Amino acid sequence: MPDTAPATGPLIGRDRNWHPPAYTPHYKTSVTRAPQRALVALGSTLTEETGPAFGHSILGPLDNNLILNFTGQPAIGERIIVHGRVLDDSARPVPGVLVEIWQANAGGRYRHKKDGYLAPLDPNFAGCGRAITAPDGRYEFLTVRPGAYPWPNRTNDWRPMHIHFSVFGTGFGQRLITQMYFEGDPLIARCPIVNTVPSADGVGQLVAPLDMNAAIPMDCLAYKFDIVLRGRRQTRFENRLEGM
Amino acid sequence: MQNLHQLKESPSQTAGPYVHIGCMPNFLGNTGTYPVDLGVSPMLDGALGQAITITGRVIDGAGMVLRDVMIESWQADAAGHYPGQPGADANVTGWARFAADFDTGFWTLHTIKPGRAPAPNGQLMTPHIALWIVARGINIGLQTRICFADEAPANAACPVLARVEHKDRIATLLAHATAPGTYSFDIHLQGDAETVFFDI
Ligand SMILES: [Fe+2]
Numbered sequence: 236m237p238d239t240a241p242a243t244g245p246l247i248g249r250d251r252n253w254h255p256p257a258y259t260p261h262y263k264t265s266v267t268r269a270p271q272r273a274l275v276a277l278g279s280t281l282t283e284e285t286g287p288a289f290g291h292s293i294l295g296p297l298d299n300n301l302i303l304n305f306t307g308q309p310a311i312g313e314r315i316i317v318h319g320r321v322l323d324d325s326a327r328p329v330p331g332v333l334v335e336i337w338q339a340n341a342g343g344r345y346r347h348k349k350d351g352y353l354a355p356l357d358p359n360f361a362g363c364g365r366a367i368t369a370p371d372g373r374y375e376f377l378t379v380r381p382g383a384y385p386w387p388n389r390t391n392d393w394r395p396m397h398i399h400f401s402v403f404g405t406g407f408g409q410r411l412i413t414q415m416y417f418e419g420d421p422l423i424a425r426c427p428i429v430n431t432v433p434s435a436d437g438v439g440q441l442v443a444p445l446d447m448n449a450a451i452p453m454d455c456l457a458y459k460f461d462i463v464l465r466g467r468r469q470t471r472f473e474n475r476l477e478g479m
Numbered sequence: 480m481q482n483l484h485q486l487k488e489s490p491s492q493t494a495g496p497y498v499h500i501g502c503m504p505n506f507l508g509n510t511g512t513y514p515v516d517l518g519v520s521p522m523l524d525g526a527l528g529q530a531i532t533i534t535g536r537v538i539d540g541a542g543m544v545l546r547d548v549m550i551e552s553w554q555a556d557a558a559g560h561y562p563g564q565p566g567a568d569a570n571v572t573g574w575a576r577f578a579a580d581f582d583t584g585f586w587t588l589h590t591i592k593p594g595r596a597p598a599p600n601g602q603l604m605t606p607h608i609a610l611w612i613v614a615r616g617i618n619i620g621l622q623t624r625i626c627f628a629d630e631a632p633a634n635a636a637c638p639v640l641a642r643v644e645h646k647d648r649i650a651t652l653l654a655h656a657t658a659p660g661t662y663s664f665d666i667h668l669q670g671d672a673e674t675v676f677f678d679i
Contacts, residue, residue: 254491255618264616267540274678282609283679285561287574304512324485337501347497361512363501407553410611414492431618437490463486
């Protein structure tokens with residue numbers, strides 16, 4: 236039985252210096268959407284320490300196969316496996332949690348009414364997938380490599396190839412949305428959304444390396460992307476603040 | 480010095496404008512992959528308690544209504560128990576996911592009014608619904624709570640609301656009844672009415 240992440244207990248506070256700040260003017264939309272007042276600090280309560288649970292019954296057999304899960308006919312693009320684990324701060328697996336992804340197609344176009352990029356839609360690609368982590372925290376998707384795409388921000392900004400990830404923990408306070416980038420993409424360093432992450436080490440945590448050990452010969456390449464959720468305090472000495 | 484061998488949390492990135500593709504594809508009109516979107520309701524038929532509807536908007540610092548925002552909510556049942564806890568109402572799943580209307584920006588949550596759950600010190604928190612708000616231009620999900628203006632005694636005794644230093648800002652956390660069982664709750668990202676957001 237693997238040592239898995241605890242599912243109860245107080246959440247360890249977020250390191251706000253590691254995450255992007257709210258106000259990041261090179262990402263222009265943040266300017267009017269960033270709260271300007273200080274966040275009110277609150278230790279986690281039962282509300283954040285509990286959270287929704289999803290059973291495998293919600294999953295269809297092709298939910299993690301983005302190449303086939305829209306029409307049953309294969310999507311166009313470079314076939315890739317994207318796999319990894321969901322871990323806590325002590326590198327313990329977080330089993331049984333929902334991982335959802337969405338992405339542009341191989342040409343850099345999203346199947347969304349608000350995306351008018353001139354690259355064509357792929358009739359066989361919706362661009363969404365989901366999985367529930369295994370007892371060892373693992374998840375796996377089969378998809379196509381998403382294209383880079385331009386977006387209205389500065390005069391010539393392009394998003395690097397990326398996959399959006401939505402990850403649940405065992406508590407609502409662990410909820411996280413992030414993006415996975417691909418090793419070696421020269422657009423990563425130029426991207427103002429990537430660069431909302433303050434440190435190079437933080438950016439590096441979002442770049443998935445090519446994983447030739449997981450690639451399937453004559454079939455597909457693979458990228459490995461581990462996701463770390465905020466952990467829970469495990470000390471046996473638990474004092475409660477007055478008033479909380 | 481020894482190494483703590485602790486991992487950093489994966490840095491957050493914006494959900495962007497296309498979050499619906501992954502999280503609410505049927506709402507978007509991308510039918511065919513999932514039979515239903517997750518979180519369309521936080522309860523099943525037979526949930527105990529007062530059925531309520533909360534509508535609102537998320538408004539930016541320029542007064543524009545966000546039409547690309549997605550919100551998730553998490554709450555206790557009518558007795559203040561969270562799903563999975565002993566004694567919890569089996570018909571309350573607690574979690575919902577909803578998005579602003581692409582044209583009007585209004586979002587709607589149909590739920591039951593939650594009861595009071597205990598804070599870590601045993602005092603009762605006021606009835607509340609936790610929200611997690613993501614959108615284009617929001618780099619890390621914003622955490623706030625819907626509380627209820629018609630729960631004045633519970634609000635006054637709530638240890639979480641007591642944490643809000645500027646007492647006039649507590650009003651930004653209160654949903655107001657517009658009709659029996661119907662509440663309004665706008666979220667302001669900036670400005671004089673900026674909603675209280677928590678670092679939890
Ligand atoms: Fe994107």
